[in-house]
Amino acid sequence: MPRIGNDPNLNICPDYAILPFAGARARIISEHIDEHQAIQILRDIWEAANDIEKAQWQEQVEADREQRDNLRLQQEEREDRQEQERLEEEEAARKEEKRKLKHKYAPIQASGVPDKLAITPSAYATRKLDKGEYVELWYFTNDGLDDAQTKKTVIKDDAMVLSTLPDGSTAWVSAASSRNAASIVNDEDLNFEDFCQACPRFITAIEEADWPVDRVRMLAIFWKNLQVHEYRSLRDPIAQKTLLAYQAEQRKRWHVVAKSSAGPYDLSGINTKLLERTRERVYWQERSKRDNQRDYMVSNVVFHLISYTS
Structure with a gap:
């Protein structure tokens, strides 16, 4: 249905008695209908047509109003949705900032000034721990x-x-x-005292870095098992060196495997076979080192003797 351009309620019925409508009147006039009646018939026809247009106009007005209301509702819903998305994005940004700058937003404790200063490792080590990556224990000595x-x-x-x-x-x-x-200093080259000193500090640091509880517990048990192992109390210096070398090698290997498709495994139990292999390797490394030092000293003595006699 074509749209009506003007409000038909404002239309005025033509004067059908004037000369321009004489032809229209003549087609209606008959022996039963005089000129006055013809004029009234023309008015009735116009009014009937105008009433139809009024009804169509009203439907059109109501349809336009309904469309405007729908568009307004859609716009309001769109604006509400955009506002909600903006609020959610702002909230997500605040949460991300709090996650990244958790120390900035940490609540103030009522404990007062502590007797001991907090342990503060280097920013480099802290960032590595935040990423869950391998970090040498030296940073916590x-x-x-x-x-x-x-x-x-x-x-x-x-x-x-x-x-x-x-x-x-x-x-x-x-x-x-x-x-x-x-x-x-690499883990295997630490002395045992520094190793024992660093482990609890490392545990505190990974707890603050939000490492999963199972990983924190695993490392704590792993280091505890090494510190109470029978090798710890042996007089043989190779024994403690073996524990340190085993710790360094297995912890590095664990981080590599943790990133692979195989996924992380439980490191806490001491693998006796690997420990024995490590001990044998450390023994030969230390022996080779002593042999090299001895050969160097002998060559030095020979060199000085030759220089003195020449």
Whole structure:
């Protein structure tokens, strides 16, 4: 149905008695209908047509109103949805900021000033733990903590410095990774006292980094089993070195496997066969080291004798 352009309620019935409508009147006039009646018939026809247009106009007005109402409701719903999405995005951003800056938003405790200062490892080690990656225990020894305390104000950890790689090439790396690589002690080269010192600090650090409870418990049991192992109390220096080497190797291997399709396994139990292999390897490494030192000393003596007699 075509739209009506003008409100038919405002239309005025033509004067059918005037000359322009004479032809229309003549077609109606007959022996039973005079001119006055013809004029009235024309008016009745116009009014009937106008009433139809009025009804159509009303339907059109109501349809337009309903469409406007629907469009308004849709717009309001769209605006409400957009506002809700904006609020959800803002809330998600706040939660993400709180997650990343959890120390900033941590509630103040009513415990007062603590007697001991909090353990603060280097930012480099903290970031590695936040990612769930392998970190050397040295960072949690007294030397590692002292190093973090004295060097953290010298240069920002995020600053990039030019470093020489093992193959002789150079690359831009973070200042933290560069300086720490030069100063850290590998796990297998720690003394047993430093190892025992670092383990509880490491456990506290991974708890603060939100590591899963089962992983925290696994590492705690793993280190406890090493510290109470019978090798710990043997007079043979190779025994304690074996425990440290086993710890270093197995923890590194665990992190590698944890990222593979096989997934992480329970590290806490000591594998006796692997421990014995480790002991044998450590023994031969230490023996080779002593032999090299002896050969060096002998060659030095021979060199000086030859120099003295020549």
